[in-house]
Amino acid sequence: MNKQASCGPVEHWDLSDGKVAMLRSIGPQDAEIEQAFVRGLSEESKYFRFMTQMCELSPEMLQHFINPDPMREAALIVTVPRDGGGAEEEIAVGRYAMNPGNESCEFAIVVADAWQxxxxxTRLMQALMKHAAGRGIKRMEGFVMASNIKMLEFMCFLGFEVRSSAKGPQIKLVSRPLDDMATI
Ligand SMILES: CC(C)(COP(=O)(O)OP(=O)(O)OC[C@H]1O[C@@H](n2cnc3c(N)ncnc32)[C@H](O)[C@@H]1OP(=O)(O)O)[C@@H](O)C(=O)NCCC(=O)NCCS
Known part of the structure; x- marks a missing residue:
């Protein structure tokens, strides 16, 4: 049974530098920090995430990214406090969208270079997988560039299977059942 995504703060994490990171759903108020996050990524991180050269999100992409469809998508961001005044800096985002049939979903993730x-x-993927499992999604899949060795090793570490994809030799399909994930 698929459920609508829950929203609001999900978790707080203590980081080694004394800061507290917050994991929460993205929302329409996050246009500025989401665009700043993408602009601040290295060329390599942007390329591995979007599989194309780009400087920033187009207005259409930005609107889509901060307004995920609650019936079939979810996006979680990790933020840290900025300037001590209640403002947030986005340091990571993970998202998924259900595939047709709602049995599986396709995810993507990126972490700011300085925070890799x-x-x-690891924590964001765990949260994303639990979130999807809690909606009744059975399997998580993603497309990863074959040259993205760090991500492919990370996927194996998380229990994903790496296979060739229909998108050609440069892009791998990673896939993992979600049946061992606790429901939210
Ligand atoms: C790939 C990416 C998401 C990893 O993010 P990250 O926050 O650096 O990942 P983590 O710190 O959680 O590292 C993974 C951890 O999992 C564990 N891990 C990963 N691969 C492992 C392996 N092969 N063996 C054992 N442990 C492993 C380790 O604990 C590792 O931490 P460490 O290497 O610092 O000890 C990040 O480099 C990134 O954003 N890249 C650009 C965008 C991208 O490639 N996205 C993927 C396409 S959707």
């Missing part, structure tokens, strides 16, 4: 190798993606 701190375990952010």
């Amino acid at each position: 190798a701190h375990g952010i993606a």
Whole structure:
């Protein structure tokens, strides 16, 4: 049974530098921090995430990204406090969209370069998988560039199977059942 995505704050994490990161659903109020996050990514991170060269999100992409369809999509962001005044800086985002039939979903994830190798993606992927499992989605899939060795190793670490894809030799399909994920 598929359910509408829940919203609002999900988790708080203590980071090694003393900051507290917040994991929450993205929303229409996040246009500025989402665009700033994408602009700030390195060329390589942007290419691995979007599989094309780009500077920033188009207005259409931005609107879509901050307004995921609650019936078939979800997007979780990780933020840290900025400037001590209640403002947030986005440091990671993970999202998925249900595939036709609603049995599986396709995900994508990206972490700000300065925050990589701190375990952010591990926690974000766990949250994304639990979120999807809680809606009754049975399998999570994603497309990863064959040259993205770090992501492919990370996927294996998380229990994803890596296979060739119908998109050609440069793009791998990663796939994992969600039956071991606790429901939200
Ligand atoms: C790939 C990416 C998401 C990883 O994000 P990250 O926050 O650096 O990931 P984590 O810190 O959670 O690292 C993964 C952790 O999982 C574990 N891990 C990953 N691969 C592992 C392996 N092969 N063996 C054992 N442990 C592994 C480790 O604990 C590792 O942390 P460490 O290497 O710092 O010890 C990030 O590099 C990124 O955003 N890349 C650009 C965008 C992208 O490629 N997106 C994928 C396409 S959708």
